[in-house]
Amino acid sequence: MYIEFRHLRTVKAIHDTGGVARAADLLNTTQSALSHQIKGIEDQLGVPLFVRRSRPLKLSAAGQRFLAAAEAILPQVAALEDEFTQIAEGRIARLHIAIECHACFEWLFPVLEQFRKAWPEVDVDIRPGLAFDAIGALSREEVDVAISSDPEKIDGIEFAPLFDYSPVFVAAANHPLAARAFVEAEDFRGQTLIAYPVDRSRLDIFKLLLAPAHVEPAAIRRVELTAVILMLVAAGRGVSVLPDWVVRAVRKSADYVALPITEQGLTRRMYAATRSEDTAQPHIAHFKRLARQEAVKLQRGQA
């Protein structure tokens, strides 16, 4: 026999109630069971935990040490059990978000700020490092929501639309193309394209325009931060393609212009992907609601 939680509980109960019979009552079992249990651990430990010489059983020196351990350990287990009932009830949860779209941080952050107030017990985080395989990370439960604009048919994953956006062309105000009403694939030939440092398959402009048209820019410069991209664009170091709301969110500047891509413009839809099993959870639903609300503000350029 090994030390088990029941032994800790028994020793504590006997000490607290001052008797085996009372302890048995407290633990909803019989006096006999506890007596056997005590005998069991004492044999196992090789030391008596109680002094038999006195009638309301009293802890021996060793028993006092055992009790101390019980009083240290039992609350931790109780806390663990509590926590899991809360987890099961959905009151404690994790909301780790993978963002494929690099710029999404900008609108996501205010969403999370609001969310935190409503769900203080939920552990919130954004994981930009998983951009390469956000949906995979979602499947592996490394995250709980993935923000993506590429809905795939994957078993157990659901995509909920958040908002539509248009990738727009951005160039310096004095750029040759700045005067155009819109740009096309061929216009990228010979240009230096400034883009987020992710695989080109994840970049809207390649996926929707350049790859189908087999157009390759003269160069691609990888830049992490949206503000820096715009700065470089304004400085004439290249052109870029960003979601319309990103361009709108940064304060309007005379240094660069934003143009539609193709005559009718490109349209993309952003989704929040979650595991099917989680979709019904209130905090997940709440998050999506907040995200859509924030998206509406984005469309109005109020963010």
Next chain:
Amino acid sequence: MYIEFRHLRTVKAIHDTGGVARAADLLNTTQSALSHQIKGIEDQLGVPLFVRRSRPLKLSAAGQRFLAAAEAILPQVAALEDEFTQIAEGRIARLHIAIECHACFEWLFPVLEQFRKAWPEVDVDIRPGLAFDAIGALSREEVDVAISSDPEKIDGIEFAPLFDYSPVFVAAANHPLAARAFVEAEDFRGQTLIAYPVDRSRLDIFKLLLAPAHVEPAAIRRVELTAVILMLVAAGRGVSVLPDWVVRAVRKSADYVALPITEQGLTRRMYAATRSEDTAQPHIAHFKRLARQEAVKLQRGQA
């Protein structure tokens, strides 16, 4: 089913080894047993601890919390088990000592100092508060040794002689009795007796002399500290009776004299009482040995 240590161990082992089969190997059980176990807790908790979607089983968010608890709790149990093997081997023990004789602290303290060096793992203490029922406290395992000069025939308690001593009469050098060769019971009549604040049945002078002779001193003044008793005696505020070695231990002063009680002197024997079951334990034996050694020094007045 409740959370048990086995569940904590299993989750940790699966995480550590990265697989149920390997964990089963580590825990000396079968893959099947662990699989059933996991299913068991997950049902109990209402939350999956592992992600089935991936093949070397991976912890879910809830599982990570569970693991954290396991890693907090398991070492504590391990420590408890370790400690008890040490207790069983007698390497860890308690040596709490009840002293009936108030003055005993003076020779006991150096004994304990030595003892501590030899048995650093033993929890040492002196409990003067138990003077009234030192032997009872020993029985109840409130202490492990009782220093007493009244050996009783009690089942399960053994008395080992430490040293003999003589209660001696102490008076100021200019006290009328100071010139006597010895004092007798009648000499206490009309005196103020300065004594330790314990029941008179525990005071040698009452037990051995005054009670049998039906002599009552004029007054009894209760004083706790030996040094204060001697000071008061020297100041002529009363007389006292102390063990010879106590008087010898304090530096010889011209202010007071020590006289035998009765012509042949009184003799008492001091014992170390222990529970029979403990007598064989090496640290108990060692303590007694040290105590006797110290007692020899006392007799020579070297303490």
Next chain:
DNA sequence: GATCAATATGAGATTAGCTCATGTATATCG
């Protein structure tokens, strides 16, 4: 898409722990 490795599942066996009945020891009260 076939094969391999890893985990899940079901049925039966095992064993740990429990209950019931009763024995024994310690307190308590007259």
Next chain:
DNA sequence: CGATATACATGAGCTAATCTCATATTGATC
């Protein structure tokens, strides 16, 4: 000080949880 009550110990049999063995199923890999 002895009788009675109270508290704990013990033994036998039972229950149920956990394990093992065999096999199915599922996810990974090439």
